[in-house]
Amino acid sequence: MKKILFVINTLGRGGAETALLELLYTLEGQGEYEISLYVLMGQGELRKRLPDRVRLLNSSFSEDSVLSKKGKYKMVWAVCRAFIRNGHLAGKIRYAERILRDMRKIKQIQPDKILWRVLSDGSERFDETYDLAVAYLEGGSTYYVADHVKAKKKAAFVHIDYESSGYTRQMDRECYQKMDRIFTVSDEVREHFLKIYPQYAKKTEVFHNIINQERIRRFAGKGEGFRDHYDGIRILTVGRLTYQKAFDIAIEAMKLVKDAGYRTRWYVLGEGNDREMLEKQREELGLTGDFLMPGAVANPFPYFKQSxxxxxxxxxxxxSIAIQEAQTLGCAIIASDCNGNREQIIDGEDGLLCELTPEKVAEAIIRLIGDKELRHRLGSRSKEKKTEYREDIQKLLKMVNGSEAG
Structure with missing residues (x-):
C-alpha cells in the first residue's frame, strides 16, 4: 500500500485547510493509500472533520481555534517548545533575529513568518519513509517536508501571491529545490511565484482547489442562517479578520452606502487578530448595527444562500475558496480587482470587479442594490462556473504511483 504524508501549519477554519480536507476526501475514493497528516502547530478546530482513514501523527492535539484567546495561549507554548525541541537553540535564535532585521528594513514585520522555520526545526520527527510527502502550505510545512521528512517524492503547494505575502528566498533557504513538484492554486499564483523562483518553471504547475459542490449545496439547506429577521438588502463576506481581507476598506465603503440612504446590512463571518481594531473603526463611523461581525460559523452555506x-x-x-463557494450557490459577487480574484471572475459577466477603495466598493454595491435583474443575471452565470476540478487529483496520484519523472 502506497504511503502519503500531508503536512499543514494549522488545522483552523481557513481556506487552505478547507481545501485540504476536500482533497483528502477525494483521495480516499481513488484507491488504497495509507494517508497520514501532521499539523505543525498541533492545533485547529477542523480536526473533527478529518476523513476516518486519515491518520493524525501528532502526539498531542488541541481543537481550540488558533484565533481564540485559549488557542493563542497554546500557540505561544508551541513556539516555546519548538525553540527547545531537537536542539540547535542558538541557531534557531540567530535565524529569527536575521529575518526580523530583514523585515525591519522593509518596515513589514510578520511574526508568523519569523517563526515558521523555528517551528519546523522544533517539530516532531518520524522515521517512516513515505512514497509521497506533500507540504500543503507555504512556510512552516514546506520547510518541514523539505528538511525533516523522508520520502521518495516531495511536493509543495503555494496558495498565495508570493510577491505580496512577505516570503523571501532568505527565509526559504532553498526549500523548493528539494521538491519534485510545486503546485500553485491558480495561474496568477504560478506567475508571481516564478518571479521569485524562475529556475523552477519546469516543475511548477497549477493544481486548483478541490471543492465538493454537492456537499456545499446540501449544507446550504441545513441550519437557520440569518436569525435577525432583517428584510433589507443583505451583504455577506466570509473570511478571517486580517489585513489581507481589507475589512477596514469594507467598513468605510459601508459608511458611504448608508450615507447614500440605502437600507442594507453587511455581515462578516470570520475571526482574526484585527477584530478589536475593526470594532473600534465600526463604532467611530456609527455602523455598530449595520456592519455585523458575529464570528466564524461551522456551516456558513445557508448565509451564502440567503444573501x-x-x-x-x-x-x-x-x-479564494469563499468565492468558489459563493459561485456554487449562485451569489451575485463583487470582488476587488486583485491577483487571484480577477482569475475567478469575469467583470460584468459573472460578477463585478472593482478597485479596492471605499468609493469604488460602495459604487459597485449601490449598483447591485438598485438593479435586481443584474443581481439575478450575475448569480445565474456565477452558478455555471467550473469550480470543482476533481480531476486535478491525478497530478498527485501520478507522483505517488511513479508514473511521473521528478
Missing amino acids: DIYVHASRFEGK
Whole structure:
C-alpha cells in the first residue's frame, strides 16, 4: 500500500485547510493509500472533520481555534517548545533575529513568518519513509517536508501571491529545490511565484482547489442562517479578520452606502487578530448595527444562500475558496480587482470587479442594490462556473504511483 504524508501549519477554519480536507476526501475514493497528516502547530478546530482513514501523527492535539484567546495561549507554548525541541537553540535564535532585521528594513514585520522555520526545526520527527510527502502550505510545512521528512517524492503547494505575502528566498533557504513538484492554486499564483523562483518553471504547475459542490449545496439547506429577521438588502463576506481581507476598506465603503440612504446590512463571518481594531473603526463611523461581525460559523452555506450580494474585497489572494463557494450557490459577487480574484471572475459577466477603495466598493454595491435583474443575471452565470476540478487529483496520484519523472 502506497504511503502519503500531508503536512499543514494549522488545522483552523481557513481556506487552505478547507481545501485540504476536500482533497483528502477525494483521495480516499481513488484507491488504497495509507494517508497520514501532521499539523505543525498541533492545533485547529477542523480536526473533527478529518476523513476516518486519515491518520493524525501528532502526539498531542488541541481543537481550540488558533484565533481564540485559549488557542493563542497554546500557540505561544508551541513556539516555546519548538525553540527547545531537537536542539540547535542558538541557531534557531540567530535565524529569527536575521529575518526580523530583514523585515525591519522593509518596515513589514510578520511574526508568523519569523517563526515558521523555528517551528519546523522544533517539530516532531518520524522515521517512516513515505512514497509521497506533500507540504500543503507555504512556510512552516514546506520547510518541514523539505528538511525533516523522508520520502521518495516531495511536493509543495503555494496558495498565495508570493510577491505580496512577505516570503523571501532568505527565509526559504532553498526549500523548493528539494521538491519534485510545486503546485500553485491558480495561474496568477504560478506567475508571481516564478518571479521569485524562475529556475523552477519546469516543475511548477497549477493544481486548483478541490471543492465538493454537492456537499456545499446540501449544507446550504441545513441550519437557520440569518436569525435577525432583517428584510433589507443583505451583504455577506466570509473570511478571517486580517489585513489581507481589507475589512477596514469594507467598513468605510459601508459608511458611504448608508450615507447614500440605502437600507442594507453587511455581515462578516470570520475571526482574526484585527477584530478589536475593526470594532473600534465600526463604532467611530456609527455602523455598530449595520456592519455585523458575529464570528466564524461551522456551516456558513445557508448565509451564502440567503444573501443578496457577496463581497470579497481583499488586498491580494491566491485563489479564494469563499468565492468558489459563493459561485456554487449562485451569489451575485463583487470582488476587488486583485491577483487571484480577477482569475475567478469575469467583470460584468459573472460578477463585478472593482478597485479596492471605499468609493469604488460602495459604487459597485449601490449598483447591485438598485438593479435586481443584474443581481439575478450575475448569480445565474456565477452558478455555471467550473469550480470543482476533481480531476486535478491525478497530478498527485501520478507522483505517488511513479508514473511521473521528478
